[in-house]
Amino acid sequence: MLKVPPYVHEVKYYECDRMGVTHHSNYVRFMEEARIWWLDQLGYGFERMEAEGIVSPVVSISVNYKHTTTFKDRIEIEVVVSEMSELKLSFAYTMKVGGKLVCTASSTHCFLDGGRPVVLADRFPQLYSAIVSTR
Amino acid sequence: MLKVPPYVHEVKYYECDRMGVTHHSNYVRFMEEARIWWLDQLGYGFERMEAEGIVSPVVSISVNYKHTTTFKDRIEIEVVVSEMSELKLSFAYTMKVGGKLVCTASSTHCFLDGGRPVVLADRFPQLYSAIVSTR
Amino acid sequence: MLKVPPYVHEVKYYECDRMGVTHHSNYVRFMEEARIWWLDQLGYGFERMEAEGIVSPVVSISVNYKHTTTFKDRIEIEVVVSEMSELKLSFAYTMKVGGKLVCTASSTHCFLDGGRPVVLADRFPQLYSAIVSTR
Amino acid sequence: MLKVPPYVHEVKYYECDRMGVTHHSNYVRFMEEARIWWLDQLGYGFERMEAEGIVSPVVSISVNYKHTTTFKDRIEIEVVVSEMSELKLSFAYTMKVGGKLVCTASSTHCFLDGGRPVVLADRFPQLYSAIVSTR
Numbered sequence: 442m443l444k445v446p447p448y449v450h451e452v453k454y455y456e457c458d459r460m461g462v463t464h465h466s467n468y469v470r471f472m473e474e475a476r477i478w479w480l481d482q483l484g485y486g487f488e489r490m491e492a493e494g495i496v497s498p499v500v501s502i503s504v505n506y507k508h509t510t511t512f513k514d515r516i517e518i519e520v521v522v523s524e525m526s527e528l529k530l531s532f533a534y535t536m537k538v539g540g541k542l543v544c545t546a547s548s549t550h551c552f553l554d555g556g557r558p559v560v561l562a563d564r565f566p567q568l569y570s571a572i573v574s575t576r
Numbered sequence: 577m578l579k580v581p582p583y584v585h586e587v588k589y590y591e592c593d594r595m596g597v598t599h600h601s602n603y604v605r606f607m608e609e610a611r612i613w614w615l616d617q618l619g620y621g622f623e624r625m626e627a628e629g630i631v632s633p634v635v636s637i638s639v640n641y642k643h644t645t646t647f648k649d650r651i652e653i654e655v656v657v658s659e660m661s662e663l664k665l666s667f668a669y670t671m672k673v674g675g676k677l678v679c680t681a682s683s684t685h686c687f688l689d690g691g692r693p694v695v696l697a698d699r700f701p702q703l704y705s706a707i708v709s710t711r
Numbered sequence: 712m713l714k715v716p717p718y719v720h721e722v723k724y725y726e727c728d729r730m731g732v733t734h735h736s737n738y739v740r741f742m743e744e745a746r747i748w749w750l751d752q753l754g755y756g757f758e759r760m761e762a763e764g765i766v767s768p769v770v771s772i773s774v775n776y777k778h779t780t781t782f783k784d785r786i787e788i789e790v791v792v793s794e795m796s797e798l799k800l801s802f803a804y805t806m807k808v809g810g811k812l813v814c815t816a817s818s819t820h821c822f823l824d825g826g827r828p829v830v831l832a833d834r835f836p837q838l839y840s841a842i843v844s845t846r
Numbered sequence: 847m848l849k850v851p852p853y854v855h856e857v858k859y860y861e862c863d864r865m866g867v868t869h870h871s872n873y874v875r876f877m878e879e880a881r882i883w884w885l886d887q888l889g890y891g892f893e894r895m896e897a898e899g900i901v902s903p904v905v906s907i908s909v910n911y912k913h914t915t916t917f918k919d920r921i922e923i924e925v926v927v928s929e930m931s932e933l934k935l936s937f938a939y940t941m942k943v944g945g946k947l948v949c950t951a952s953s954t955h956c957f958l959d960g961g962r963p964v965v966l967a968d969r970f971p972q973l974y975s976a977i978v979s980t981r
Contacts, residue, residue, distance in 0.1 A: 459782065
């Protein structure tokens with residue numbers, strides 16, 4: 442099993458709002474950063490995804506905010522595959538600052554070829570195998 | 577029952593990504609815009625909320641992406657109260673472009689006084705009544 | 712002479728920073744919104760620009776911040792053509808809130824065809840004429 | 847003379863626009879990141895600035911875009927003090943990707959105490975000395 446270490450996002454000044462805390466919409470961006478980084482670690486960087494014609498839109502997300510974070514906080518984001526079906530892939534995200542849980546989240550994705558949903562294992566078997574190797 | 581019309585967000589150029597579509601994180605911002613606007617229609621604009629010391633953080637969100645949108649699209653966002661409990665308030669969002677459903681979403685909020693959760697009906701009875709009037 | 716009225720941007724909650732004011736980077740986005748809107752008024756909406764193959768990157772910008780703005784402020788942005796040369800076009804922006812000057816700015820653009828700079832008057836004569844009509 | 851190494855910003859997916867390039871407004875955010883990092887290297891991190899009551903708004907910015915950048919590019923940003931007067935401080939920014947110049951920029955700042963401009967050398971002599979040490 443391939444163990445991917447957490448991705449770290451350091452909160453920027455411009456990511457904080459009037460209340461002095463990280464604006465809640467930005468966590469969705471941190472999730473994307475962590476997911477892209479996770480795929481990078483699997484050998485599926487952006488260039489390869491693009492070269493192989495893999496398009497994987499976000500179908501849904503959910504985010505649970507546990508504690509606020511702020512400027513300069515280093516958010517450690519652990520990404521794991523929570524569900525795999527023929528057509529969909531879901532990630533679970535655990536975000537911590539200094540060991541304290543600040544946010545949990547999930548995202549679900551499908552895979553497209555020419556705009557139509559495809560079975561990941563059939564159409565992109567290498568990516569499928571790489572993802573399975575993390576479970 | 578007070579019927580609040582939909583809020584309209586016209587997608588900006590800088591809200592679209594490399595795929596030419598509205599970046600999925602921005603819908604969370606549109607939800608906030610629509611929610612603030614909805615409270616405005618109830619007579620609970622930002623100034624009044626602030627004056628009455630009402631602080632209402634986002635506890636959780638979920639978003640289901642149905643169809644992509646893009647630059648210049650006018651997204652009509654309908655906001656309704658989907659759940660009210662002593663300590664929490666949930667909104668459901670329905671987003672359409674030209675009558676076509678593009679996104680559904682929900683958000684849950686609590687209410688704080690001096691950083692501690694309070695019962696909305698007790699601490700902010702007028703806001704509570706205003707919200708009930710929309711159901 | 713075609714007189715284009717000011718574009719209005721109402722400051723969003725998520726556009727404000729820890730100091731409670733509109734983050735300075737957002738004015739660059741407001742300039743883009745106002746510029747696109749200005750071109751719309753000239754009959755050069757995005758679809759037509761795209762259909763005619765007009766690509767016009769930003770060469771430079773400058774922004775002078777006079778007074779802070781904040782959530783709910785309605786910023787009126789007046790756009791005028793400040794300079795036209797064979798290869799470049801510059802806009803000047805005047806931003807006011809309730810009649811008070813809050814920001815002045817400028818942006819310079821070139822025009823590309825297949826990635827190479829072109830003379831606007833030669834390559835896109837109708838857009839050139841439309842722009843001249845505002846001076 | 848204290849030599850501060852360049853700050854590195856890796857371009858995020860969500861920072862790119864419909865044209866597939868880093869949206870021009872984001873460079874203003876990268877400037878802020880680099881400036882804050884530069885002050886950190888001088889021993890003037892955010893906490894110390896805040897503790898000493900130093901507030902330093904942006905008075906003006908200018909940005910010259912030389913070459914586009916895109917997702918995954920590592921932008922190296924060199925920050926130097928370009929001008930110091932009694933009331934104002936200016937930074938010059940040089941941004942490179944793989945040694946190629948992509949953007950030059952400048953920003954000017956003042957210093958406030960209780961909302962009023964102050965002479966940096968008088969009001970914040972240690973920060974003044976730290977900045978002088980980089981020249």
